[in-house]
Amino acid sequence: MQTAASHSSALRRALAGLILGSSLALPAWSQILVGQTAGITGAVASSVKEATDGAKLWFDAVNAKGGVNGQKIELRQLDDQFDPKIAVENAKKLIDQGVVSLFLTRGTPHNQAIMPLLAEHKIPLVGPSTGAMVLHEPVNPWVFNVRAPYQREAERAIRHLSLIGIERIAIVQVDDTFGADAVVGALKGFAAVGRQPVAHLKYDRAKPDFAPLMPTLKQANPQAVLYIGSGTAVVDGMKALRASGSRAQLVTLSNNASAGFIKGLGDIARGTIVAQVLPYERSMSAPIVKEALALASAKGQEGVTPAMLEGFVSAKVLVEGLRRAGKDPTREKLRAALEGIGKLDLGGLDLSYTPTDHSGLDFADLSIIDADGKFRR
Known part of the structure; x- marks a missing residue:
């Protein structure tokens, strides 16, 4: 039978355990x-x-x-x-x-x-x-x-291309809310310089396949192609364009401004224009x-x-x-x-x-x- 003293001792031990547990949780x-x-x-x-x-x-x-x-x-x-x-x-x-x-x-x-x-x-x-x-x-x-916003950088890219004498510009965008949003800025850029894209194509975000787009792009014969999309999909799209024989200027937005993106492009990376939303990272x-x-x-x-x-x-x-x-x-x-x-x-x-x-x-x-x-x- 448990005495009052032993009960009190057990209670003290239990409380001590709770306090110890709480102190361990404090960090x-x-x-x-x-x-x-x-x-x-x-x-x-x-x-x-x-x-x-x-x-x-x-x-x-x-x-x-x-x-x-x-x-x-x-x-x-x-x-x-x-x-x-x-x-x-x-x-x-x-x-x-x-x-x-x-x-x-x-x-x-x-x-x-x-x-x-x-x-x-x-x-x-x-x-x-x-x-x-x-x-x-x-x-x-x-x-x-x-x-x-993407719209600002997309508009800036189109205006810049026009300023340096590039008139035939195509857009290849991912068919999702990101693509739909960013292309608004690109189209504002076209409107500002009084032009329209020579081609405006879309690809599936979940299953990007650029091969079907290449004949249309080749026929449009763009001097530059703005790719609106993310990561490996844009890399694949740019490689498909180069494999088709096009030497068009490659352009994309700041979401692809990473060393990994450059590595993915490999030999075709040189000369690619990438928008930025922060100061020069080596300045x-x-x-x-x-x-x-x-x-x-x-x-x-x-x-x-x-x-x-x-x-x-x-x-x-x-x-x-x-x-x-x-x-x-x-x-x-x-x-x-x-x-x-x-x-x-x-x-x-x-x-x-x-x-x-x-x-x-x-x-x-x-x-x-x-x-x-x-x-x-």
Whole structure:
């Protein structure tokens, strides 16, 4: 029979166990969880890795100095294989795990698919890795863009080609919401210079097949072809064009501005024009670039790519929001903090958020791949 003394002793041991268990759990509570769903495998794997590596440069630097308001950032990643349906499933899992923000989600259809979850769970999406206008207009109170829209860079590309005397331009676009969005900008560019595309072709995102498109392109005889699509699909499309005998100027958007994309192109990479939405990644005159290069060098990495720089800048924006949100930030506190940023100097690069404008940066430029497989401006 258990005596009062033995019962009291057992109770003390149980309480001690609970206290010990709680003390062991405290470090987890002191972390800020951030969630990312992206194509870690699949068509955009290389650029996703580069963007995430860039974000980790800043997260690691912040954590090494004690984190944000004494709390360290943990980035939880789930692979959606560049499939919008899986992206939604992953986003739900991350939300259930208690992440304070979704971050750097790759792909236009993917971001569109998770947008209903943002309002439902009152959770911010920071730095979506897409320039789709639907994320900019109308303003979504839970979406905080960092990079400029695809439409702006597509329009810039067409205007540039016209300026250098290229008149016969074709468009090959992916048949999805990303393609439909970006091509609006391209067509604005054509209208601005009083021209129309000599051919405008589409391909299936799920099963890209460029062989059927080549006869039409060959007959149109373009001087340049703007490819609107992602990763390996665009690589395959450009290779198919070269195999058809065309020497047309190859052009694509910033979502393909990665070292992995250049590697995929191989021998045909040289001379390809790729739009950019951030300053030149080797320009030491830009403080944001200088900072990223220094952190990469400290980790033994050789330089940064445009994709890495996009991830780096997005991480800086998120960290600034978390800092302003205070200790133990909630999702709603983070949203309010980001919206209250106004104008933020990221290092020679000004970002702006207000309650009526979540566009972030307004920067679009063009680069060309040189003989060494590097982007040049």
